[in-house]
Amino acid sequence: MNKVAKMTAEITLQDAATFIWHEADILDRGDYDAWLDLWTGDGLYVIPINPDSDDYPNDLNIAYDDAGMRKMRVGRLAGGFAISAAPAAKTVRLNARFVLLEQAEGHALVRSAMHLTEDKFGRQRTFAANVEHRLVRTESGLKIRDKIVRLVNSDGVLTSISYLF
Amino acid sequence: MTLDTPATDRDWAALVDDDRVRTSMYKDPAIFDAEMEKIFGKTWVWVGHTSEVPDKGSFKTSWVGLQPVIISRDRKGVLHVLVNRCRHRSATVCEIAKGKTSSFQCPYHGWGYALDGSLRGVPYTEGYSADFDKSQMGLKKLKVDVYNGMIFASFDTDVEPLEDFLGNAKVWIDLFMKQGGGFPVKTAGEHQFKFPGNWKIQLENTTDAYHFPVVHKPFLQSLDAEGAEQFDFLEGDGYVEDLGNGHSVMVMMPELVDLEDDLDRDIPERFAALAETLRKDYDEDQVRRIVRAVGGTGFNLNLFPNAACSISFFRILRPVSVTETAIRHIALAMDGGPVAGNQMRLRMHEHFQGPMGFGSPDDAEVWERVQRGADGGPDLDIMVNRGDGLEKTSENGLPVGDVSAETGMRSAYQMWKRMMAQ
Incomplete structure:
Protein backbone atom coordinates (compact mmCIF):
# COMPACT_ATOMS: atom_id res chain seq x y z
CA MET A 1 0.00 0.00 0.00
CA ASN A 2 1.37 3.43 -0.82
CA LYS A 3 1.44 6.25 1.71
CA VAL A 4 -1.79 7.94 0.58
CA ALA A 5 -3.64 4.65 0.59
CA LYS A 6 -2.38 4.01 4.10
CA MET A 7 -3.58 7.38 5.36
CA THR A 8 -7.03 7.01 3.85
CA ALA A 9 -7.56 3.38 4.78
CA GLU A 10 -10.75 2.65 6.65
CA ILE A 11 -10.56 2.50 10.44
CA THR A 12 -12.36 -0.68 11.38
CA LEU A 13 -14.14 -1.32 14.65
CA GLN A 14 -11.33 -3.72 15.54
CA ASP A 15 -8.69 -1.03 14.80
CA ALA A 16 -10.55 1.43 17.02
CA ALA A 17 -11.05 -1.03 19.88
CA THR A 18 -7.41 -2.08 19.82
CA PHE A 19 -6.32 1.56 19.92
CA ILE A 20 -8.71 2.48 22.76
CA TRP A 21 -7.57 -0.50 24.83
CA HIS A 22 -3.98 0.59 24.24
CA GLU A 23 -4.90 4.08 25.48
CA ALA A 24 -6.71 2.62 28.52
CA ASP A 25 -3.62 0.61 29.42
CA ILE A 26 -1.44 3.75 29.14
CA LEU A 27 -3.81 5.72 31.38
CA ASP A 28 -4.07 2.98 34.01
CA ARG A 29 -0.27 2.89 34.14
CA GLY A 30 -0.17 6.70 34.42
CA ASP A 31 2.23 6.92 31.47
CA TYR A 32 1.06 10.42 30.60
CA ASP A 33 3.84 11.34 28.18
CA ALA A 34 2.87 8.33 26.10
CA TRP A 35 -0.76 9.51 26.32
CA LEU A 36 0.14 12.97 24.99
CA ASP A 37 1.77 11.27 22.00
CA LEU A 38 -1.57 9.67 21.10
CA TRP A 39 -3.04 13.04 20.10
CA THR A 40 -2.92 14.92 16.80
CA GLY A 41 -2.55 18.22 18.67
CA ASP A 42 -5.39 20.17 17.09
CA GLY A 43 -8.31 18.66 18.99
CA LEU A 44 -9.97 18.82 22.39
CA TYR A 45 -10.21 16.59 25.46
CA VAL A 46 -13.55 17.45 27.03
CA ILE A 47 -15.36 16.14 30.09
CA PRO A 48 -18.68 18.00 29.93
CA ILE A 49 -21.01 18.60 32.87
CA ASN A 50 -24.22 19.28 30.96
CA PRO A 51 -25.45 15.94 29.53
CA ASP A 52 -27.77 17.63 27.06
CA SER A 53 -25.34 20.00 25.37
CA ASP A 54 -22.37 19.84 23.06
CA ASP A 55 -21.72 23.59 23.16
CA TYR A 56 -18.53 22.94 25.11
CA PRO A 57 -16.87 26.38 24.72
CA ASN A 58 -19.91 28.14 26.18
CA ASP A 59 -20.65 25.59 28.91
CA LEU A 60 -18.79 24.95 32.13
CA ASN A 61 -16.98 21.62 31.83
CA ILE A 62 -15.06 19.36 34.19
CA ALA A 63 -12.20 19.56 31.71
CA TYR A 64 -11.89 21.47 28.44
CA ASP A 65 -8.34 20.93 27.24
CA ASP A 66 -6.54 21.90 24.09
CA ALA A 67 -3.02 20.58 23.55
CA GLY A 68 -1.48 23.23 25.84
CA MET A 69 -3.90 22.53 28.68
CA ARG A 70 -3.43 18.75 28.31
CA LYS A 71 0.28 19.22 28.67
CA MET A 72 -0.18 21.34 31.80
CA ARG A 73 -2.62 18.81 33.24
CA VAL A 74 -0.15 16.00 32.68
CA GLY A 75 2.56 18.17 34.22
CA ARG A 76 0.40 18.59 37.31
CA LEU A 77 -0.40 14.88 37.64
CA ALA A 78 3.17 13.73 37.04
CA GLY A 79 5.02 16.60 38.72
CA GLY A 80 4.90 15.21 42.24
CA PHE A 81 3.66 18.45 43.83
CA ALA A 82 -0.10 17.85 43.63
CA ILE A 83 -0.93 16.22 46.94
CA SER A 84 -4.02 14.52 45.47
CA ALA A 85 -1.85 12.87 42.81
CA ALA A 86 1.15 12.03 45.00
CA PRO A 87 0.28 9.25 45.04
CA ALA A 88 -2.76 9.24 42.79
CA ALA A 89 -5.52 6.69 43.20
CA LYS A 90 -4.79 3.45 41.38
CA THR A 91 -7.20 2.76 38.55
CA VAL A 92 -8.44 -0.15 36.49
CA ARG A 93 -10.69 0.66 33.56
CA LEU A 94 -12.52 -1.34 30.94
CA ASN A 95 -13.75 -0.04 27.61
CA ALA A 96 -16.40 -2.10 25.83
CA ARG A 97 -19.61 -1.86 23.76
CA PHE A 98 -17.82 -0.14 20.86
CA VAL A 99 -20.02 1.52 18.24
CA LEU A 100 -18.85 3.15 15.02
CA LEU A 101 -20.85 6.38 14.76
CA GLU A 102 -19.10 7.82 11.70
CA GLN A 103 -16.62 6.41 9.28
CA ALA A 104 -14.84 8.16 6.42
CA GLU A 105 -11.48 7.78 4.70
CA GLY A 106 -8.95 7.65 7.51
CA HIS A 107 -11.44 8.96 10.06
CA ALA A 108 -13.76 7.35 12.59
CA LEU A 109 -15.98 8.47 15.43
CA VAL A 110 -16.30 5.68 18.00
CA ARG A 111 -18.42 5.51 21.13
CA SER A 112 -17.61 3.08 23.88
CA ALA A 113 -18.68 2.33 27.41
CA MET A 114 -16.08 2.79 30.12
CA HIS A 115 -16.11 1.47 33.68
CA LEU A 116 -13.35 2.61 36.00
CA THR A 117 -12.60 1.65 39.58
CA GLU A 118 -10.18 3.73 41.63
CA ASP A 119 -8.53 2.72 44.88
CA LYS A 120 -7.01 5.00 47.51
CA PHE A 121 -7.04 5.18 51.30
CA GLY A 122 -8.48 1.67 51.40
CA ARG A 123 -11.70 2.68 49.66
CA GLN A 124 -12.86 2.14 46.12
CA ARG A 125 -14.94 4.43 43.95
CA THR A 126 -16.35 3.74 40.50
CA PHE A 127 -17.08 5.89 37.48
CA ALA A 128 -19.05 4.97 34.38
CA ALA A 129 -18.95 6.95 31.16
CA ASN A 130 -19.83 7.01 27.53
CA VAL A 131 -16.65 7.95 25.70
CA GLU A 132 -16.41 9.30 22.17
CA HIS A 133 -13.11 9.11 20.32
CA ARG A 134 -12.61 10.92 17.03
CA LEU A 135 -9.73 8.97 15.54
CA VAL A 136 -7.64 9.77 12.48
CA ARG A 137 -4.98 7.88 10.59
CA THR A 138 -1.61 9.62 10.44
CA GLU A 139 1.80 8.67 9.14
CA SER A 140 2.60 7.44 12.63
CA GLY A 141 -0.55 5.41 13.09
CA LEU A 142 -3.91 6.11 14.65
CA LYS A 143 -4.24 9.30 16.70
CA ILE A 144 -6.95 10.95 18.77
CA ARG A 145 -8.22 14.25 17.43
CA ASP A 146 -11.02 14.76 20.00
CA LYS A 147 -12.11 12.79 23.03
CA ILE A 148 -15.36 13.50 24.86
CA VAL A 149 -15.93 11.69 28.17
CA ARG A 150 -19.54 11.79 29.30
CA LEU A 151 -19.64 10.60 32.89
CA VAL A 152 -23.10 9.26 33.67
CA ASN A 153 -23.14 11.38 36.83
CA SER A 154 -21.42 14.42 35.29
CA ASP A 155 -23.98 16.86 36.67
CA GLY A 156 -24.20 15.15 40.04
CA VAL A 157 -22.03 15.37 43.12
CA LEU A 158 -18.66 13.88 42.15
CA THR A 159 -15.48 13.25 44.13
CA SER A 160 -12.04 14.64 43.42
CA ILE A 161 -10.27 12.88 40.55
CA SER A 162 -6.51 12.48 40.51
CA TYR A 163 -6.02 10.77 37.13
CA LEU A 164 -7.34 11.01 33.57
CA PHE A 165 -10.35 9.32 32.01
CA MET B 1 -33.62 2.08 80.44
CA THR B 2 -32.19 5.56 80.29
CA LEU B 3 -33.07 8.20 77.80
CA ASP B 4 -30.36 9.92 75.80
CA THR B 5 -29.44 13.35 77.05
CA PRO B 6 -31.36 15.82 74.88
CA ALA B 7 -29.05 17.65 72.47
CA THR B 8 -30.01 20.98 73.99
CA ASP B 9 -28.69 19.99 77.42
CA ARG B 10 -25.04 19.67 76.48
CA ASP B 11 -22.54 22.45 77.09
CA TRP B 12 -21.66 23.10 73.45
CA ALA B 13 -19.93 26.39 74.20
CA ALA B 14 -17.18 24.52 76.07
CA LEU B 15 -16.05 23.01 72.75
CA VAL B 16 -14.76 26.35 71.48
CA ASP B 17 -12.02 28.48 72.99
CA ASP B 18 -10.83 31.75 71.50
CA ASP B 19 -7.83 30.17 69.78
CA ARG B 20 -8.66 26.47 69.49
CA VAL B 21 -11.56 24.02 69.25
CA ARG B 22 -12.06 20.45 70.38
CA THR B 23 -11.32 17.67 67.86
CA SER B 24 -14.80 16.22 68.51
CA MET B 25 -16.14 19.20 66.51
CA TYR B 26 -15.26 17.19 63.38
CA LYS B 27 -16.36 13.80 64.66
CA ASP B 28 -19.23 13.71 67.12
CA PRO B 29 -22.60 12.90 65.51
CA ALA B 30 -24.40 14.50 68.46
CA ILE B 31 -22.65 17.80 67.76
CA PHE B 32 -23.64 17.50 64.10
CA ASP B 33 -27.30 16.88 65.01
CA ALA B 34 -27.27 19.91 67.28
CA GLU B 35 -25.67 22.05 64.54
CA MET B 36 -28.43 21.10 62.12
CA GLU B 37 -31.01 22.22 64.66
CA LYS B 38 -29.35 25.28 66.22
CA ILE B 39 -27.45 26.68 63.22
CA PHE B 40 -28.88 25.39 59.93
CA GLY B 41 -32.35 25.21 61.46
CA LYS B 42 -32.24 28.81 62.70
CA THR B 43 -30.07 31.23 60.78
CA TRP B 44 -30.12 32.56 57.23
CA VAL B 45 -28.73 29.93 54.87
CA TRP B 46 -27.68 30.67 51.27
CA VAL B 47 -29.93 28.70 48.91
CA GLY B 48 -29.43 30.19 45.45
CA HIS B 49 -29.01 33.13 43.13
CA THR B 50 -31.86 35.01 41.48
CA SER B 51 -30.48 34.19 38.01
CA GLU B 52 -31.22 30.51 38.75
CA VAL B 53 -34.94 31.34 38.99
CA PRO B 54 -35.23 34.19 36.46
CA ASP B 55 -38.87 33.94 35.37
CA LYS B 56 -42.33 33.42 36.71
CA GLY B 57 -42.66 29.63 37.11
CA SER B 58 -38.89 29.08 37.43
CA PHE B 59 -37.74 26.66 40.12
CA LYS B 60 -34.45 25.28 41.41
CA THR B 61 -33.88 22.60 44.02
CA SER B 62 -31.49 23.34 46.88
CA TRP B 63 -30.79 22.47 50.51
CA VAL B 64 -30.98 24.04 53.94
CA GLY B 65 -28.72 21.87 56.06
CA LEU B 66 -29.95 18.31 55.53
CA GLN B 67 -33.36 19.39 54.29
CA PRO B 68 -34.19 19.39 50.57
CA VAL B 69 -35.93 22.59 49.46
CA ILE B 70 -37.31 24.11 46.27
CA ILE B 71 -36.78 27.75 45.34
CA SER B 72 -39.72 28.83 43.20
CA ARG B 73 -40.88 32.06 41.61
CA ASP B 74 -44.67 32.28 41.52
CA ARG B 75 -46.93 33.83 38.89
CA LYS B 76 -46.57 37.25 40.51
CA GLY B 77 -42.77 36.95 40.51
CA VAL B 78 -42.53 36.39 44.28
CA LEU B 79 -39.80 34.01 45.50
CA HIS B 80 -40.63 31.10 47.79
CA VAL B 81 -38.45 28.50 49.47
CA LEU B 82 -40.43 25.33 50.19
CA VAL B 83 -39.48 22.07 51.87
CA ASN B 84 -39.43 19.42 49.13
CA ARG B 85 -41.73 17.01 50.94
CA CYS B 86 -45.36 16.17 50.34
CA ARG B 87 -47.47 16.92 53.40
CA HIS B 88 -49.26 13.60 52.98
CA ARG B 89 -46.62 10.87 53.38
CA SER B 90 -43.39 12.79 52.74
CA ALA B 91 -42.42 11.94 49.16
CA THR B 92 -40.39 14.61 47.38
CA VAL B 93 -42.57 16.59 45.00
CA CYS B 94 -39.70 17.67 42.71
CA GLU B 95 -36.66 15.71 41.54
CA ILE B 96 -35.67 17.96 38.65
CA ALA B 97 -32.76 20.25 39.54
CA LYS B 98 -33.98 23.28 37.66
CA GLY B 99 -36.69 24.30 35.22
CA LYS B 100 -40.08 25.89 34.76
CA THR B 101 -43.43 24.60 35.89
CA SER B 102 -46.91 25.70 36.86
CA SER B 103 -47.17 23.40 39.89
CA PHE B 104 -45.50 20.59 41.84
CA GLN B 105 -47.25 17.26 41.96
CA CYS B 106 -46.48 14.45 44.35
CA PRO B 107 -45.86 11.25 42.34
CA TYR B 108 -47.27 8.97 45.05
CA HIS B 109 -50.96 9.96 45.41
CA GLY B 110 -51.10 13.00 43.15
CA TRP B 111 -51.36 15.85 45.61
CA GLY B 112 -50.77 19.07 43.67
CA TYR B 113 -49.14 22.21 45.02
CA ALA B 114 -49.00 25.72 43.57
CA LEU B 115 -45.70 27.58 43.08
CA ASP B 116 -46.23 29.30 46.45
CA GLY B 117 -46.55 25.90 48.12
CA SER B 118 -50.30 25.99 48.76
CA LEU B 119 -52.10 22.68 48.37
CA ARG B 120 -54.41 22.87 45.37
CA GLY B 121 -55.45 19.38 44.35
CA VAL B 122 -56.12 16.20 46.34
CA PRO B 123 -57.37 13.23 44.30
CA TYR B 124 -60.53 11.52 45.59
CA THR B 125 -61.13 14.18 48.24
CA GLU B 126 -64.33 12.42 49.31
CA GLY B 127 -62.10 9.99 51.23
CA TYR B 128 -61.28 12.75 53.73
CA SER B 129 -63.71 13.93 56.39
CA ALA B 130 -65.13 17.45 56.43
CA ASP B 131 -62.53 18.72 58.93
CA PHE B 132 -59.66 18.09 56.50
CA ASP B 133 -58.35 21.63 55.91
CA LYS B 134 -56.34 21.95 52.71
CA SER B 135 -55.20 25.44 53.68
CA GLN B 136 -53.18 23.92 56.53
CA MET B 137 -51.48 21.33 54.34
CA GLY B 138 -49.33 23.39 52.00
CA LEU B 139 -45.62 22.67 51.53
CA LYS B 140 -43.66 23.88 54.55
CA LYS B 141 -42.40 27.39 53.81
CA LEU B 142 -39.21 29.09 54.92
CA LYS B 143 -38.62 32.78 55.40
CA VAL B 144 -36.94 34.19 52.26
CA ASP B 145 -34.97 37.31 51.52
CA VAL B 146 -32.57 38.44 48.82
CA TYR B 147 -29.47 40.59 49.01
CA ASN B 148 -27.87 41.71 45.73
CA GLY B 149 -29.10 38.63 43.89
CA MET B 150 -28.23 36.10 46.60
CA ILE B 151 -31.24 34.23 47.97
CA PHE B 152 -31.21 33.24 51.64
CA ALA B 153 -33.79 31.24 53.57
CA SER B 154 -34.41 30.54 57.24
CA PHE B 155 -36.55 28.05 59.12
CA ASP B 156 -36.89 30.59 61.95
CA THR B 157 -39.84 32.90 61.37
CA ASP B 158 -38.40 35.24 64.04
CA VAL B 159 -34.92 35.37 62.52
CA GLU B 160 -33.32 38.81 62.45
CA PRO B 161 -33.65 40.75 59.15
CA LEU B 162 -31.23 39.45 56.50
CA GLU B 163 -29.58 42.86 56.14
CA ASP B 164 -28.83 42.90 59.89
CA PHE B 165 -27.44 39.37 59.74
CA LEU B 166 -25.16 40.21 56.80
CA GLY B 167 -24.17 43.53 58.41
Missing part, protein backbone atom coordinates in the same frame (compact mmCIF):
# COMPACT_ATOMS: atom_id res chain seq x y z
CA ASN B 168 -20.59 44.47 57.54
CA ALA B 169 -20.52 41.79 54.82
CA LYS B 170 -22.99 43.70 52.64
CA VAL B 171 -20.44 46.16 51.22
CA TRP B 172 -18.23 43.22 50.30
CA ILE B 173 -21.12 41.50 48.51
CA ASP B 174 -21.65 44.72 46.56
CA LEU B 175 -17.94 44.85 45.68
CA PHE B 176 -18.04 41.19 44.64
CA MET B 177 -20.92 41.79 42.25
CA LYS B 178 -18.91 44.42 40.38
CA GLN B 179 -17.49 41.51 38.42
CA GLY B 180 -20.53 41.78 36.20
CA GLY B 181 -18.42 44.44 34.48
CA GLY B 182 -21.53 46.58 33.96
CA PHE B 183 -23.77 43.59 33.21
CA PRO B 184 -25.90 41.68 35.70
CA VAL B 185 -24.11 38.73 37.32
CA LYS B 186 -25.60 35.34 36.44
CA THR B 187 -24.70 31.79 37.35
CA ALA B 188 -23.05 29.83 34.53
CA GLY B 189 -22.88 26.20 35.57
CA GLU B 190 -21.31 24.56 38.57
CA HIS B 191 -18.91 21.90 39.74
CA GLN B 192 -20.21 19.66 42.51
CA PHE B 193 -18.11 17.32 44.58
CA LYS B 194 -18.06 15.86 48.05
CA PHE B 195 -15.31 14.93 50.44
CA PRO B 196 -15.30 12.59 53.43
CA GLY B 197 -14.97 15.22 56.13
CA ASN B 198 -16.83 17.61 58.40
CA TRP B 199 -18.39 20.78 56.94
CA LYS B 200 -16.40 23.10 59.20
CA ILE B 201 -13.15 21.93 57.56
CA GLN B 202 -14.42 23.55 54.35
CA LEU B 203 -15.78 26.57 56.21
CA GLU B 204 -12.30 27.21 57.65
CA ASN B 205 -10.59 26.80 54.30
CA THR B 206 -12.21 29.75 52.53
CA THR B 207 -10.36 32.15 54.82
CA ASP B 208 -7.14 30.12 54.88
CA ALA B 209 -4.47 31.86 52.81
CA TYR B 210 -1.76 30.02 54.74
CA HIS B 211 -2.33 26.78 52.77
CA PHE B 212 -2.25 28.38 49.34
CA PRO B 213 1.46 28.20 48.40
CA VAL B 214 1.71 24.69 49.89
CA VAL B 215 -1.43 22.96 48.61
CA HIS B 216 -1.71 24.94 45.39
CA LYS B 217 1.87 24.83 44.23
CA PRO B 218 0.87 22.88 41.08
CA PHE B 219 -1.70 25.56 40.25
CA LEU B 220 0.89 28.31 40.72
CA GLN B 221 3.30 26.39 38.50
CA SER B 222 0.70 26.40 35.71
CA LEU B 223 0.37 30.22 35.65
CA ASP B 224 2.47 32.72 33.75
CA ALA B 225 4.98 34.75 35.78
CA GLU B 226 2.59 37.69 36.21
CA GLY B 227 -0.24 35.42 37.37
CA ALA B 228 2.02 33.52 39.74
CA GLU B 229 3.18 36.80 41.27
CA GLN B 230 -0.42 37.91 41.74
CA PHE B 231 -1.18 34.70 43.65
CA ASP B 232 1.97 35.07 45.75
CA PHE B 233 -0.12 37.03 48.22
CA LEU B 234 1.40 35.70 51.42
CA GLU B 235 4.21 38.19 50.84
CA GLY B 236 1.77 41.05 50.13
CA ASP B 237 -0.37 43.55 52.06
CA GLY B 238 -3.47 41.40 52.27
CA TYR B 239 -5.46 40.94 55.44
CA VAL B 240 -8.31 38.97 57.04
CA GLU B 241 -11.05 40.97 58.68
CA ASP B 242 -13.69 39.69 61.07
CA LEU B 243 -16.99 41.14 59.82
CA GLY B 244 -19.12 39.97 62.75
CA ASN B 245 -21.82 37.27 62.91
CA GLY B 246 -19.24 34.69 61.82
CA HIS B 247 -18.62 36.40 58.48
CA SER B 248 -15.14 37.42 57.42
CA VAL B 249 -13.23 38.61 54.40
CA MET B 250 -9.77 37.52 53.31
CA VAL B 251 -8.23 40.12 51.02
CA MET B 252 -5.48 38.46 49.00
CA MET B 253 -4.95 41.12 46.35
CA PRO B 254 -5.73 44.55 47.81
CA GLU B 255 -5.50 46.15 44.34
CA LEU B 256 -8.52 44.02 43.31
CA VAL B 257 -10.90 44.94 46.13
CA ASP B 258 -12.80 47.49 44.04
CA LEU B 259 -12.74 46.33 40.42
CA GLU B 260 -13.67 49.79 39.17
CA ASP B 261 -10.69 51.47 40.84
CA ASP B 262 -7.81 52.70 38.77
CA LEU B 263 -8.90 51.19 35.47
CA ASP B 264 -5.97 52.89 33.73
CA ARG B 265 -3.55 50.31 35.15
CA ASP B 266 -1.80 48.13 32.54
CA ILE B 267 -3.85 45.19 31.34
CA PRO B 268 -2.08 41.97 32.42
CA GLU B 269 -0.50 40.03 29.56
CA ARG B 270 -2.81 37.04 29.95
CA PHE B 271 -5.80 39.32 29.22
CA ALA B 272 -4.21 41.13 26.24
CA ALA B 273 -5.83 38.91 23.60
CA LEU B 274 -9.24 39.25 25.28
CA ALA B 275 -8.87 43.05 25.38
CA GLU B 276 -8.03 43.10 21.68
CA THR B 277 -11.13 41.04 20.86
CA LEU B 278 -13.34 43.28 23.00
CA ARG B 279 -12.06 46.46 21.31
CA LYS B 280 -14.05 45.49 18.19
CA ASP B 281 -17.32 45.98 20.09
CA TYR B 282 -16.61 48.20 23.09
CA ASP B 283 -14.93 51.52 23.81
CA GLU B 284 -11.68 51.50 25.77
CA ASP B 285 -13.33 52.31 29.13
CA GLN B 286 -15.70 49.37 28.75
CA VAL B 287 -12.92 47.09 27.56
CA ARG B 288 -10.91 47.84 30.69
CA ARG B 289 -13.92 47.42 32.94
CA ILE B 290 -14.85 44.06 31.37
CA VAL B 291 -11.28 42.75 31.37
CA ARG B 292 -10.92 43.65 35.04
CA ALA B 293 -14.26 41.96 35.80
CA VAL B 294 -13.27 38.77 33.97
CA GLY B 295 -10.30 38.32 36.29
CA GLY B 296 -12.53 38.41 39.38
CA THR B 297 -12.00 40.12 42.70
CA GLY B 298 -8.99 39.84 44.98
CA PHE B 299 -10.87 38.54 48.01
CA ASN B 300 -12.81 35.66 49.56
CA LEU B 301 -15.89 36.69 51.52
CA ASN B 302 -16.98 33.97 53.92
CA LEU B 303 -20.64 34.07 54.96
CA PHE B 304 -21.53 31.94 57.97
CA PRO B 305 -22.59 29.17 57.82
CA ASN B 306 -22.51 27.90 54.23
CA ALA B 307 -21.56 30.39 51.53
CA ALA B 308 -18.57 32.20 50.15
CA CYS B 309 -18.03 34.74 47.42
CA SER B 310 -14.61 33.49 46.41
CA ILE B 311 -12.59 35.62 43.96
CA SER B 312 -14.86 34.91 40.97
CA PHE B 313 -17.39 32.27 42.00
CA PHE B 314 -19.80 31.13 44.70
CA ARG B 315 -18.55 28.35 46.94
CA ILE B 316 -21.46 26.70 48.75
CA LEU B 317 -21.09 23.94 51.31
CA ARG B 318 -23.73 21.43 52.34
CA PRO B 319 -23.33 19.23 55.39
CA VAL B 320 -24.30 15.65 54.51
CA SER B 321 -23.26 13.89 57.72
CA VAL B 322 -20.75 14.56 60.46
CA THR B 323 -18.07 13.11 58.18
CA GLU B 324 -19.32 14.08 54.74
CA THR B 325 -19.69 17.45 53.01
CA ALA B 326 -20.86 18.37 49.52
CA ILE B 327 -19.54 21.48 47.81
CA ARG B 328 -20.77 23.52 44.86
CA HIS B 329 -18.41 25.77 42.93
CA ILE B 330 -20.81 27.94 40.94
CA ALA B 331 -19.31 29.79 37.99
CA LEU B 332 -20.49 33.32 37.26
CA ALA B 333 -20.83 35.19 33.99
CA MET B 334 -21.86 38.58 32.64
CA ASP B 335 -25.54 38.31 31.66
CA GLY B 336 -25.65 39.72 28.13
CA GLY B 337 -21.91 40.35 28.23
CA PRO B 338 -19.34 39.52 25.57
CA VAL B 339 -19.04 35.84 24.63
CA ALA B 340 -15.23 36.01 24.64
CA GLY B 341 -15.21 37.41 28.18
CA ASN B 342 -17.64 34.81 29.48
CA GLN B 343 -15.74 31.97 27.80
CA MET B 344 -12.54 33.14 29.45
CA ARG B 345 -14.31 33.19 32.83
CA LEU B 346 -15.44 29.58 32.27
CA ARG B 347 -11.94 28.46 31.29
CA MET B 348 -10.41 30.16 34.35
CA HIS B 349 -13.02 28.48 36.57
CA GLU B 350 -12.30 25.07 35.03
CA HIS B 351 -8.57 25.64 35.51
CA PHE B 352 -8.73 25.76 39.32
CA GLN B 353 -12.13 24.47 40.40
CA GLY B 354 -14.06 21.27 40.33
CA PRO B 355 -13.28 17.57 40.73
CA MET B 356 -10.49 17.68 38.14
CA GLY B 357 -9.29 21.28 38.50
CA PHE B 358 -5.73 22.25 39.26
CA GLY B 359 -6.70 23.33 42.78
CA SER B 360 -9.87 21.69 44.15
CA PRO B 361 -8.69 18.05 44.18
CA ASP B 362 -5.70 19.05 46.29
CA ASP B 363 -7.99 20.96 48.66
CA ALA B 364 -10.27 17.91 48.90
CA GLU B 365 -7.25 15.71 49.61
CA VAL B 366 -6.00 17.80 52.53
CA TRP B 367 -9.49 18.18 53.97
CA GLU B 368 -9.85 14.40 53.89
CA ARG B 369 -6.45 14.15 55.57
CA VAL B 370 -7.70 16.50 58.32
CA GLN B 371 -10.67 14.21 58.94
CA ARG B 372 -8.49 11.08 58.90
CA GLY B 373 -5.95 12.63 61.22
CA ALA B 374 -8.66 13.67 63.64
CA ASP B 375 -9.07 9.97 64.52
CA GLY B 376 -5.79 10.39 66.38
CA GLY B 377 -5.25 12.43 69.52
CA PRO B 378 -8.83 12.99 70.65
CA ASP B 379 -7.34 14.86 73.62
CA LEU B 380 -5.60 17.32 71.29
CA ASP B 381 -7.20 20.48 69.91
CA ILE B 382 -7.65 22.00 66.46
CA MET B 383 -5.51 25.14 66.53
CA VAL B 384 -6.85 28.34 64.99
CA ASN B 385 -4.46 30.69 66.80
CA ARG B 386 -2.41 31.95 63.86
CA GLY B 387 -2.27 35.75 64.10
CA ASP B 388 -3.89 35.77 67.53
CA GLY B 389 -2.28 38.54 69.56
CA LEU B 390 -0.99 40.25 66.42
CA GLU B 391 -4.33 41.64 65.23
CA LYS B 392 -5.37 45.25 64.79
CA THR B 393 -8.86 46.63 65.09
CA SER B 394 -11.04 47.53 62.10
CA GLU B 395 -13.27 50.58 61.69
CA ASN B 396 -16.06 48.25 62.80
CA GLY B 397 -14.21 47.55 66.03
CA LEU B 398 -13.45 43.96 65.02
CA PRO B 399 -10.15 42.08 64.65
CA VAL B 400 -8.04 42.33 61.49
CA GLY B 401 -5.12 39.98 61.00
CA ASP B 402 -2.55 39.69 58.25
CA VAL B 403 -3.57 37.69 55.17
CA SER B 404 -2.53 34.34 56.61
CA ALA B 405 -4.05 34.89 60.06
CA GLU B 406 -6.79 32.53 61.21
CA THR B 407 -8.97 35.51 62.11
CA GLY B 408 -11.82 34.36 59.85
CA MET B 409 -11.91 30.92 61.43
CA ARG B 410 -11.99 32.41 64.91
CA SER B 411 -14.86 34.64 63.77
CA ALA B 412 -16.82 31.63 62.47
CA TYR B 413 -16.20 29.58 65.61
CA GLN B 414 -17.31 32.43 67.87
CA MET B 415 -20.57 32.63 65.90
CA TRP B 416 -20.87 28.85 66.13
CA LYS B 417 -20.45 29.12 69.89
CA ARG B 418 -23.03 31.90 70.15
CA MET B 419 -25.63 30.01 68.12
CA MET B 420 -25.03 26.67 69.82
CA ALA B 421 -25.37 28.24 73.27
CA GLN B 422 -28.90 29.46 72.47
